[in-house]
Amino acid sequence: MKLSRPYYLCKSDRVVVLFLLAVLAFGVIGYHLLWPSADTTPIAAADSIRSKRSAVGTDSRRAYTYATPSRQVVYAPFDPNTADSTQLLSLGLQPYQVRNIYHYRAKGGVFRRPSDFARLYGLTAKQYRELEPYIRISADYLPASEVYAVHDERPKASSDSLRYPVKLRNSERIALNLADTTLLRRVPGIGAYYARRIVAYRQRLGGYAHARQLLEIDDFPEEALPFFTVDAGDIQRxxxxxxxxxxxxxxxxxxxxxxxxxxxxxxxxxxxxxxxxxxxxxxxxxxxxxxxxxxxxx
Missing domain, CATH: 1.10.150.280 (AF1531-like domain)
Structure with missing residues (x-):
């Protein structure tokens, strides 16, 4: 009697075995593709991801942010047309506000009077109130008509320029809202320059309410104040x-x-x-x- 072949498989069994081998092969390949190798533990993989994210975040912050260490605010006179970033930051302005000033100046913008600074994009009302007393606009940025009408001290070709006006006695007074430059020059301590400044500021104000307003003119001599009288009725409201x-x-x-x-x-x-x-x-x-x-x- 012949024995059947011990390793013989019928056709249907062979199909099942081949199918299982194919599934096993695909499973092994998929495992290596979708999961990290055995050398990498879950903790190591997580650490790697965090490290990469940290590096990306650091590079991003370096590229798009400014270092803003705590700094002490120091108020001092400044001209917004010429002040550099160090001076502007020391006044308490934020880096983005300093950039806005630089952009405004780069486009040809000029601050002609302190109130122009209030229009700076991003400036708050509180910041402007704190900085306004320290704003000093150079005469180089004023309209030429104002500069030469007020500041020009070149001698005029007239006989007046060759004579010194007779100064007032201590008991004499003049009306501050009515005096012209010739009369103002008679006040001790007042020359042609301050006489023109007094008249120019009087026109801007609409008249003086009291003599101490003259101290709002840069470096005005305080000893000249007693020589003035003021009539508030002369003010243009x-x-x-x-x-x-x-x-x-x-x-x-x-x-x-x-x-x-x-x-x-x-x-x-x-x-x-x-x-x-x-x-x-x-x-x-x-x-x-x-x-x-x-x-x-x-």
Missing amino acids: LDVNRLSLSQLKRHPYINYLQARAICDYRRLKGPLASLDQLRLLSAFTADDIERLRPYVRF
């Missing part, structure tokens, strides 16, 4: 309910933010009846309102 924003901000005591606040108040709540209504607005301090009081009418 502003109609704050009729003037436009551009007209209001021309006054030395009204900056851009304050002029805008007045216009917004009129638009939202109607005409002003008293300056005291502005006390609730952040653009005005109590000192601002009192300084402005002699110059407005309703």
Whole structure:
């Protein structure tokens, strides 16, 4: 009797075996493709991912952020047309605000008066109030008509330039709101330069409310103050309910933010009846309102 072949498989069994071998082969290949090798533990793989993310984050921060170490704010006079980044940062401005100043200047922008600085993109009302007393605009950036009308001290071809005016005696006084440059030069300590500055500032103010306002002129000699008398009735007052924003901000005591606040108040709540209504607005301090009081009418 013949024995059957011990390793013989029928056709259906061979198909099943081949199918299982194929599944096993695909499983092994897929395992190596989809999962890390046996040398890499889950903890090591996680650490690697975190390391890569940290490196990417660090590079990103280096490329797109500024180092802003804590710094002490030091207020000092500055010209926004020429101040460098170190000086601007020391005044408490943020790096993006300094960039905005540089971009404005690069495009040909000029700050011609302190109130122009209030229009800087990103500047807050609080920052402007703190910086305004320290803004000094160089005469190089003023309109030529203002510079030569006020600052030009070149001698004029007239006999007056060859004579010294007779100075006032200690008992004599002159009306500050009515005196011309010739009379002003008679005040001890006042020459042609300060005489022109007094008249020019008087025109911008609309008249002086008291003599100490002369100290708002750079380096004005305080010893000249006793020689002046002031009549507040000579002041030209502003109609704050009729003037436009551009007209209001021309006054030395009204900056851009304050002029805008007045216009917004009129638009939202109607005409002003008293300056005291502005006390609730952040653009005005109590000192601002009192300084402005002699110059407005309703």
